[in-house]
Amino acid sequence: MSAEPHILVIDDELQIQRAIRTILTEKGFRVTTASSGEEGLALAAANEPDIIILDLGLPDMDGVEVCSRLREWTQTPIIILSVRDSERDKVGALDKGADDYLTKPFGIEELLARVRVALRHSAQKQGMQSKVVKAGDLTIDLVWHIVKRGEEEVKLTGTEYKLLAYLAANHGRVLTHQSILTHVWDPADADHTEYLRVYIRQLRKKLEADPERPQYILTEPGIGYRFIADE
Amino acid sequence: MKPLAYLSTVWHYLFSALLIALTTLFFFALRDFLDTTLVALLYLIPIGVITTTSGFTPGIISAVFSFFAFNYFFIKPYYTLAVHRPLDLVILTIFLVVSVVLSRLVGRAQAGLAAANAREREATQLYELSAALAGLHDEYTVAQILGRQVAALSQGEYLEVNITGSQPVHFSQPQGALPSRPPELTVPIQAARSTLGEILVWRSKPPISTGETRLIQTFASQAALALERARLAQAESRAKVLEESDRLKSAILSSVSHELRTPLSTIKAAASSLRGNEVGWDSPARVELIAAIDDESDHLNMLVGNLLDMSRIESGALKPKREWNILSEIVGSVTARMKYSAEEHKIEVDIPENLPFVPVDYVQMEQVFTNLISNSVKYAPADSLIRIRAGVEGECVRVQVSNQGPQIPPEHLERIFDKFYRINEVDRVTGTGLGLSICKGIIEAHGGKIWAENLRDGLAFNFTLPLTWEGSPPPQLPMDTEVE
Numbered sequence: 001m002s003a004e005p006h007i008l009v010i011d012d013e014l015q016i017q018r019a020i021r022t023i024l025t026e027k028g029f030r031v032t033t034a035s036s037g038e039e040g041l042a043l044a045a046a047n048e049p050d051i052i053i054l055d056l057g058l059p060d061m062d063g064v065e066v067c068s069r070l071r072e073w074t075q076t077p078i079i080i081l082s083v084r085d086s087e088r089d090k091v092g093a094l095d096k097g098a099d100d101y102l103t104k105p106f107g108i109e110e111l112l113a114r115v116r117v118a119l120r121h122s123a124q125k126q127g128m129q130s131k132v133v134k135a136g137d138l139t140i141d142l143v144w145h146i147v148k149r150g151e152e153e154v155k156l157t158g159t160e161y162k163l164l165a166y167l168a169a170n171h172g173r174v175l176t177h178q179s180i181l182t183h184v185w186d187p188a189d190a191d192h193t194e195y196l197r198v199y200i201r202q203l204r205k206k207l208e209a210d211p212e213r214p215q216y217i218l219t220e221p222g223i224g225y226r227f228i229a230d231e
Numbered sequence: 232m233k234p235l236a237y238l239s240t241v242w243h244y245l246f247s248a249l250l251i252a253l254t255t256l257f258f259f260a261l262r263d264f265l266d267t268t269l270v271a272l273l274y275l276i277p278i279g280v281i282t283t284t285s286g287f288t289p290g291i292i293s294a295v296f297s298f299f300a301f302n303y304f305f306i307k308p309y310y311t312l313a314v315h316r317p318l319d320l321v322i323l324t325i326f327l328v329v330s331v332v333l334s335r336l337v338g339r340a341q342a343g344l345a346a347a348n349a350r351e352r353e354a355t356q357l358y359e360l361s362a363a364l365a366g367l368h369d370e371y372t373v374a375q376i377l378g379r380q381v382a383a384l385s386q387g388e389y390l391e392v393n394i395t396g397s398q399p400v401h402f403s404q405p406q407g408a409l410p411s412r413p414p415e416l417t418v419p420i421q422a423a424r425s426t427l428g429e430i431l432v433w434r435s436k437p438p439i440s441t442g443e444t445r446l447i448q449t450f451a452s453q454a455a456l457a458l459e460r461a462r463l464a465q466a467e468s469r470a471k472v473l474e475e476s477d478r479l480k481s482a483i484l485s486s487v488s489h490e491l492r493t494p495l496s497t498i499k500a501a502a503s504s505l506r507g508n509e510v511g512w513d514s515p516a517r518v519e520l521i522a523a524i525d526d527e528s529d530h531l532n533m534l535v536g537n538l539l540d541m542s543r544i545e546s547g548a549l550k551p552k553r554e555w556n557i558l559s560e561i562v563g564s565v566t567a568r569m570k571y572s573a574e575e576h577k578i579e580v581d582i583p584e585n586l587p588f589v590p591v592d593y594v595q596m597e598q599v600f601t602n603l604i605s606n607s608v609k610y611a612p613a614d615s616l617i618r619i620r621a622g623v624e625g626e627c628v629r630v631q632v633s634n635q636g637p638q639i640p641p642e643h644l645e646r647i648f649d650k651f652y653r654i655n656e657v658d659r660v661t662g663t664g665l666g667l668s669i670c671k672g673i674i675e676a677h678g679g680k681i682w683a684e685n686l687r688d689g690l691a692f693n694f695t696l697p698l699t700w701e702g703s704p705p706p707q708l709p710m711d712t713e714v715e
Contacts, residue, residue, distance in 0.1 A: 033529035072235075087552075087594060088552075105528060105532055107525075130452065164298070177647075193554045194554070194588055194706050194708065195708060196554035197556060197557045197560060197588070198557070198708050200560070201557060201559075201560060211563075212559065212562075212567075212580060213563060213566065213567040213570075214563070214564070214567070219560060219564045221564065221593055221594045221597055222552070222592075222593050222594040
């Protein structure tokens with residue numbers, strides 16, 4: 001593996017390929033492109049990239065299927081590209097193992113932020129789990145189960161802490177309703193988004209400066225939630 | 232007469248035999264007091280009765296039997312069929328001739344009456360059918376009415392009406408399994424140019440008569456007329472819908488090409504001047520141009536999104552993906568996202584903490600709030616207040632988004648939710664003219680209502696959302712209170 005991170009872009013639109021390649025190359029990444037699902041799968045197997053950027057609307061096969069076929073053998077982070085209004089596809093791909101998504105059209109800062117988060121998480125999978133997550137004036141100690149706002153400890157119920165810990169451990173990444181519900185509650189509760197809505201509201205009240213305009217726990221409409229921590 | 236007519240043949244013959252036997256018994260008891268000629272005359276009464284009630288054949292047979300009974304019991308020598316007196320022979324002959332003639336005459340009159348009745352019944356049924364079919368524009372109802380009428384007429388075991396076409400219609404009576412044998416009668420529903428369907432009747436006993444077949448065929452041709460009429464009416468209303476959608480499409484095209492070109496021109500101008508190195512690297516104009524490209528592409532994206540939403544609403548493809556949501560969370564994320572576009576206005580949110588969950592599609596409701604707020608931002612003066620309030624009202628949640636913008640003439644209050652509706656032509660505010668009609672489409676897809684209302688100092692958009700979802704009320708959650 002060469003020094004600069006390698007990114008595989010699977011997208012059939014040449015203009016998007018060109019734009020992403022230009023920008024990411026400029027930012028010091030090595031970029032390979034594929035125009036179809038089959039080609040993408042072959043290149044992923046041959047090159048073992050560090051990150052895969054995958055468009056859901058491919059000509060030859062369903063993006064969600066590409067996602068699950070990749071997940072059969074690799075844990076390489078996958079970032080989904082998709083248009084607005086296809087929340088169902090996005091959630092499908094995320095629940096099939098994709099790590100994050102971007103809605104087209106997207107700004108380049110968003111793309112770079114997703115890439116950074118994905119790289120960090122693939123590093124964490126190799127054992128560098130962060131133990132303390134900092135976000136603004138919040139400190140979340142995942143080892144000692146202590147949450148502080150400034151110097152003051154915040155009292156959380158068991159479920160609130162479990163939820164916050166799951167979000168914070170995956171900070172920067174989108175977590176679908178289903179994955180949160182099965183992880184924090186129980187697989188049997190995967191449909192009860194109302195639990196999640198209530199606990200998120202409680203957490204925001206305890207942690208956010210303005211709970212109506214949250215800075216840390218962000219809603220991803222129709223998809224799930226994302227915890228924003230300091231880089 | 233009617234109930235007797237429906238008695239089965241066997242009963243008619245039994246009845247005739249019984250009547251003749253009883254008459255014979257009665258006369259036999261009085262034999263010594265009655266004159267032979269009188270007996271012969273009196274025998275004509277039961278024969279007349281039998282012919283009237285049971286028809287011609289039982290009448291003739293009773294006449295013949297009476298003849299033998301009369302001979303056997305009442306003409307000397309008794310208990311033989313021999314006749315000694317020539318006078319008795321004359322009486323017997325006359326009796327036979329009179330009774331047969333009587334039977335025939337009465338029988339014919341009966342048959343004539345029955346035929347007239349049957350014709351009247353047919354005419355009535357036909358009249359009822361054509362009256363019922365008149366003015367129908369729906370093929371299933373035609374099939375249903377036809378099926379019921381044929382069923383009432385044929386009284387068969389099973390009946391089917393099949394109508395072919397782009398949307399085949401099937402009617403059967405009674406509901407249940409189709410008999411395994413082929414139908415006894417198949418009548419095509421034949422229109423001038425094509426066969427529109429068929430009527431199938433299963434009735435093994437009694438076999439279907441020619442008269443019934445003829446009547447069912449007449450029914451079929453009536454139904455064919457009704458079906459053709461229905462199809463013509465459908466074709467006409469389709470043509471109207473097409474015309475309307477054509478009109479809409481040209482309205483969309485003219486609005487869209489204008490609206491899409493405006494941001495595109497900005498982007499093109501900015502990008503080409505940046506590319507052509509006409510703007511210096513450090514010039515502040517460069518930053519401006521780049522910001523313009525960024526903003527205008529967002530605007531373009533929003534326009535395309537609106538168009539997509541509208542076409543989805545129009546085609547009925549907008550299906551809310553409901554979940555129990557907290558309204559203030561939705562409003563919160565919208566106001567947070569609109570922080571910049573609404574920075575010249577003050578947004579005040581007043582949603583009670585204990586408002587129940589609402590069963591809505593999160594993304595679509597965000598769209599509703601975004602459109603209502605951006606509409607308020609467009610028309611209300613800078614620094615004015617935009618208020619968002621919500622509360623429970625009966626079985627619904629009522630939400631109000633109000634602004635301090637100009638009022639709307641009362642006659643326009645409803646029409647502002649129409650597509651491409653502008654209060655006046657000189658209204659130069661940009662947008663696709665779709666925002667409010669998208670709100671209406673989304674709210675109605677959720678089973679709610681939306682309307683606008685003039686306030687003392689501005690304008691308010693109100694909408695309601697049902698609190699129940701498939702009949703269930705909002706969930707109450709058990710809260711855990713233990714602190715770690």
